[in-house]
Amino acid sequence: MAIKKLGFVVRTLPYKIEGSRLAMTHAISSQTVEIYLEDGDNVEPVVCFIGDGVLNCLKGHQAMKHYGITSLEQHIKNSLLLDLNVLICKEDVERFGIKEDALIMDAADIGGETNAKIVPYSEIQKAMESADHLLFC
Amino acid sequence: MGKLTIGSFSSLVGSMSLDFAVKLSEAAVQKGHKVDLWTSGNATMLSKKGQKAFKDYSHLAKKVQELVATGNFQITACEACAEARGYKKDDTMEGFQRHSMDWYLASAFSADRVLHIGGD
Numbered sequence: 001m002a003i004k005k006l007g008f009v010v011r012t013l014p015y016k017i018e019g020s021r022l023a024m025t026h027a028i029s030s031q032t033v034e035i036y037l038e039d040g041d042n043v044e045p046v047v048c049f050i051g052d053g054v055l056n057c058l059k060g061h062q063a064m065k066h067y068g069i070t071s072l073e074q075h076i077k078n079s080l081l082l083d084l085n086v087l088i089c090k091e092d093v094e095r096f097g098i099k100e101d102a103l104i105m106d107a108a109d110i111g112g113e114t115n116a117k118i119v120p121y122s123e124i125q126k127a128m129e130s131a132d133h134l135l136f137c
Numbered sequence: 138m139g140k141l142t143i144g145s146f147s148s149l150v151g152s153m154s155l156d157f158a159v160k161l162s163e164a165a166v167q168k169g170h171k172v173d174l175w176t177s178g179n180a181t182m183l184s185k186k187g188q189k190a191f192k193d194y195s196h197l198a199k200k201v202q203e204l205v206a207t208g209n210f211q212i213t214a215c216e217a218c219a220e221a222r223g224y225k226k227d228d229t230m231e232g233f234q235r236h237s238m239d240w241y242l243a244s245a246f247s248a249d250r251v252l253h254i255g256g257d
Contacts, residue, residue, distance in 0.1 A: 002246075004245070004246045006242060006245060006251075012255070017256075018146060018178045018179070019146060019178075019255045019256070022146055022177055022178050022255075025238060026177070026238045026241060026242065029237065029238035029239040029241075029242060030239070030242055031239075032237070032239045033239040033242040033243050033246070035239070036239060036240060036243030036246075037243055037246060041246065043242050043243075043245070043246055045242075133142075133245050133248070133250075133251035133253075134251075134253070135144065135245075135251065135253035135255075136253060136255055137146075137253070137255045
């Protein structure tokens with residue numbers, strides 16, 4: 001019986017490439033991984049947005065309007081709805097001059113109770129150090 | 138001997154990252170390790186059967202089949218990513234599995250090391 005921590009580190013811009021979307025869809029797929037594992041075993045994902053990756057967390061995506069696809073905003077909200085740990089790098093948010101109220105911090109509109117956290121990079125470093133495996137996207 | 142899980146998002150043609158992932162898999166298998174290679178996003182292109190070998194383009198199908206034949210190498214395509222690109226089950230090369238994304242996380246669970254190659 002074990003829990004393995006998987007750290008998804010999102011560094012890529014939204015919509016430019018598929019990386020950030022795949023990071024989130026893979027993290028969300030942790031909800032069904034038990035079908036492949038022994039009883040009591042599971043994985044625990046943490047999603048960390050750093051560098052350009054913090055731009056994925058801006059509110060107001062218009063992906064359905066412009067591309068006809070689900071938005072990364074919705075994926076972030078789904079992650080929060082599922083109580084995944086979502087960390088956003090404070091220094092990178094500040095570097096872009098982004099205010100907290102411009103970021104997707106919760107999924108209250110769809111019933112989520114977990115919030116994203118804006119944390120110093122040192123906290124993200126700790127999350128990465130405590131992960132069993134890191135997946136840079 | 139250990140188990141290595143590699144994930145790749147990079148396309149077969151247009152990036153050399155998938156070539157690297159397969160070469161690394163080969164090196165690990167030759168050393169007696171087990172390797173799971175997960176292909177997601179554009180990397181699912183590798184699962185398409187009927188690839189023609191040109192010397193100007195990466196051609197990994199033959200190497201993949203040789204690795205699968207060792208019994209120490211599993212290669213799996215993300216089913217949704219493949220279907221989104223029009224790669225149907227019937228288009229999948231022999232030895233290539235198709236699963237949902239949780240297969241990759243389960244493979245990572247039991248891996249000694251995970252090397253994730255994000256890519257394009």
